[in-house]
Amino acid sequence: MNLYLKLLSGSLRSRMQYKMNFLVSSLSYGLIMAVDFVLLAAILQRFDDVKGWNLYEVGLLYGISSVAITLYRVFCVEVHNFERYMIEGEFDSLLIRPVSPLSLLLTKNLDLSRIGGTIQGILILVISIIGLKLNNVELFLLLIYLPVTIFSGVLICFSLGLITATIAFWTQRIKDFQTFTLYAPFNAANYPMNIYPGWLKIIFFTVIPVGFMNYTPVLFLLNKGGDTWNLALPPLVSIIFLFIALRFWKFGIRHYHSTGS
Amino acid sequence: MVYWILLQKSFMRNMQYKVAHLINNAASAIFGFVFIAIWIGVLQGKENESPYSALDMTYYIAAVQCILWLSGFLTAGLNIQNGVRNGAISLELARPTNFFLYVTSQEAGRLLYNLFFRSLPIGLVFFFTVGFYIPQHIPTYFFLCISILFAMIISINLHYLVGVSACWTTEINWAHFVNFTLLVGLGGQLVPIDLLPAPLSSITPYLPFAGAIYYPVMIFLEKASSDVILIQLVWVMVLTSFNLWITEKARHKLEIQGG
Numbered sequence: 420m421n422l423y424l425k426l427l428s429g430s431l432r433s434r435m436q437y438k439m440n441f442l443v444s445s446l447s448y449g450l451i452m453a454v455d456f457v458l459l460a461a462i463l464q465r466f467d468d469v470k471g472w473n474l475y476e477v478g479l480l481y482g483i484s485s486v487a488i489t490l491y492r493v494f495c496v497e498v499h500n501f502e503r504y505m506i507e508g509e510f511d512s513l514l515i516r517p518v519s520p521l522s523l524l525l526t527k528n529l530d531l532s533r534i535g536g537t538i539q540g541i542l543i544l545v546i547s548i549i550g551l552k553l554n555n556v557e558l559f560l561l562l563i564y565l566p567v568t569i570f571s572g573v574l575i576c577f578s579l580g581l582i583t584a585t586i587a588f589w590t591q592r593i594k595d596f597q598t599f600t601l602y603a604p605f606n607a608a609n610y611p612m613n614i615y616p617g618w619l620k621i622i623f624f625t626v627i628p629v630g631f632m633n634y635t636p637v638l639f640l641l642n643k644g645g646d647t648w649n650l651a652l653p654p655l656v657s658i659i660f661l662f663i664a665l666r667f668w669k670f671g672i673r674h675y676h677s678t679g680s
Numbered sequence: 681m682v683y684w685i686l687l688q689k690s691f692m693r694n695m696q697y698k699v700a701h702l703i704n705n706a707a708s709a710i711f712g713f714v715f716i717a718i719w720i721g722v723l724q725g726k727e728n729e730s731p732y733s734a735l736d737m738t739y740y741i742a743a744v745q746c747i748l749w750l751s752g753f754l755t756a757g758l759n760i761q762n763g764v765r766n767g768a769i770s771l772e773l774a775r776p777t778n779f780f781l782y783v784t785s786q787e788a789g790r791l792l793y794n795l796f797f798r799s800l801p802i803g804l805v806f807f808f809t810v811g812f813y814i815p816q817h818i819p820t821y822f823f824l825c826i827s828i829l830f831a832m833i834i835s836i837n838l839h840y841l842v843g844v845s846a847c848w849t850t851e852i853n854w855a856h857f858v859n860f861t862l863l864v865g866l867g868g869q870l871v872p873i874d875l876l877p878a879p880l881s882s883i884t885p886y887l888p889f890a891g892a893i894y895y896p897v898m899i900f901l902e903k904a905s906s907d908v909i910l911i912q913l914v915w916v917m918v919l920t921s922f923n924l925w926i927t928e929k930a931r932h933k934l935e936i937q938g939g
Contacts, residue, residue: 447857454865461877462722462870466729470721532853595700598707607714614721619713 431529441531449535452485455609456543472611476641478547483565483633484608485540487572488601489533495577496530501584505591510675521581521668551641561640564650571653572632576605578657578664579627585664585671604629631656682777683785690789694797701797708798709805712745715870716810732872736901739813742806743897744869749798750791750828751835751892752863756856757843758783758836764846773931780927783843784836791832813901820899823906827896830912835892837919838863844923847930867893888915 459481463474472480492499501524504510513520544565553561583600587593604622608629612620623630631653639649694701719737727733732740760783763769773779806812815821842855849855866873866880867889874881884890891912898904 443851443854444857447854447861451857451861454861455870458865458871459718461875462718464877465875466722466726468722469718470724590700592697592700595697595704595707598704599710603707603710603714606711610714610718611721614717615714616717619710619717 431531444532445535445538447535448532449539452489452536452539456481456539459609470611470614471643472613475547475550476637476643477610478543478550479637479641480611480633481609482540482544482547483568483572483637484605484629485543486537486569487632488576488605489536489540490569490573491576491580492533493530493537494573495525495580496533497524497527498577498580498584499597502587502591502593505587514672520672521665557640557642564636564640567650568633568636568653571657572629574657574661575628575632576601578660579604581664581668585668588671588675600627608632608634628656628660683781686782686785687789687792690786691793694790694793698797702801705798705801705805708745708749708802712741712802712806713810715741715745718870731874735811736903738810739901740872740897741870742803742810742812743900744893745806746799746803747828747831747893747896747900748864748869749794749802751831751896752860752867752869753794754835754839755787755790756839757846757852758787758839760840760843761846761850761852764850769847770934773934779931780840780924784840787836787839788832791836815900815902817902819906820902823909824896824899827899827909827912830909830916831892831896833916834888834912834919835863837916837923838888838892840923841919841926844926844930847933863889863892866890868897869893872898886911888919891915 456478459477460474463469463477467473469477497504498521504513510520513523516523548558548561579600580597583593583596586596590596604627607615607619607623612623612630612634615623620630633653635645635649635652637643639645639647716738719741720734723730723732723734723737760769763772772782775782803812815824838859839856842852842859845855846852864870866876866884866887868884873884873890873894876884885894895904895908895912899906899908
């Protein structure tokens with residue numbers, strides 16, 4: 420843990436050498452995500468709700484999903500950009516270190532420019548929670564549970580990111596896969612799952628289980644259905660999915676062939 | 681002609697990544713299904729309050745997902761920033777070709793590739809699943825071709841502008857983010873711009889972003905008169921003239937820096 424913190428602080432210091440670039444990148448990244456939500460707000464301002472979910476209820480889903488994926492992008496930047504290690508042959512250098520390649524990838528770098536998206540997600544969460552006008556008990560339960568659902572979301576996102584990165588052992592390039600395994604599902608998770616056709620719902624509750632991250636618990640927390648199991652499922656599913664992702668990563672490493680001379 | 685050869689080479693280069701692009705097309709279609717689901721959910725029982733029916737919005741989103749590959753998802757800064765960072769731009773500007781056409785013709789080749797291997801397959805996916813509008817009048821096809829061509833030129837120009845700004849700023853990530861956000865946000869990617877709240881709904885029709893996405897889609901759906909092509913034409917001329925001028929300024933700046 421000490422080593423991890425030292426590596427992280429080193430990465431942070433190097434990034435802060437370019438403060439202006441960091442600020443402008445963070446702001447502009449936050450702006451992109453904010454515009455997305457403003458457009459959704461424009462729709463819901465005119466049409467009130469989407470299949471029974473008002474703006475603040477959707478905002479809760481949107482905020483959780485945004486914070487989860489941006490935290491993944493901040494802390495797991497090297498896993499996300501893993502294809503570079505395959506294309507440029509840098510993965511060999513990770514294999515000869517006395518620390519596991521995954522630990523090295525997780526501590527090597529931070530993408531702080533994505534933090535603007537996290538802040539924007541938190542802002543949407545705050546606005547939505549205020550707008551929901553929950554009673555004290557509901558509010559207490561929601562605030563207590565929020566870190567759990569966000570952490571579960573980060574784990575699901577990391578697992579999806581790691582599975583996609585592992586594919587690079589065979590395909591080298593993974594950017595196009597990421598659109599399929601990360602961007603599209605997390606975009607879908609911004610909205611309630613009940614709006615999607617059956618086949619999409621099956622995908623989002625099985626092979627790409629983003630539905631468990633926010634929809635399942637929020638359904639119960641906002642009294643829209645389900646029971647206390649809805650609160651247990653996100654951490655449970657995320658841990659199982661993480662286990663599968665780690666096994667697949669190890670399988671990938673075992674089958675890795677370097678492009679040596 | 682050298683620019684036509686550059687366009688062809690760029691087309692052929694992209695052909696190397698057909699399989700990866702097909703996977704990406706599936707993701708693009710899923711984005712489309714998500715947006716369509718949002719609109720169907722929003723309009724359920726409220727179609728009389730909207731100028732668009734659920735079917736209209738299905739067609740709209742399906743067409744937008746296809747058009748985006750021609751005028752939305754362009755190379756960030758048309759890669760001009762890389763040349764600025766590694767110094768290669770000095771050589772590129774010294775070539776006996778027009779730098780603006782040299783860069784834009786390569787991107788045009790990529791967009792032509794996108795038409796055949798991105799837009800058409802995505803359109804087919806929508807055609808066989810949720811439905812895809814087929815224009816009913818022959819002149820629509822003629823106006824659609826012009827409108828899409830202008831949309832591509834507008835978008836290439838906007839991306840060129842972002843790229844060439846690297847001659848002054850070096851870093852263009854933020855400019856690309858802002859440009860892309862405005863393009864999809866004010867271009868009508870998720871919300872047709874006439875549904876945006878005032879005053880945005882009255883300003884956006886005259887901005888270049890509408891010319892890049894909204895107008896070609898509305899012409900395709902036969903919901904806009906061909907007059908909107910004039911707005912696109914104005915932006916094509918303004919942006920192209922401005923970029924030719926700014927390229928000369930960039931060349932001048934480079935000479936000073938190098939001297």
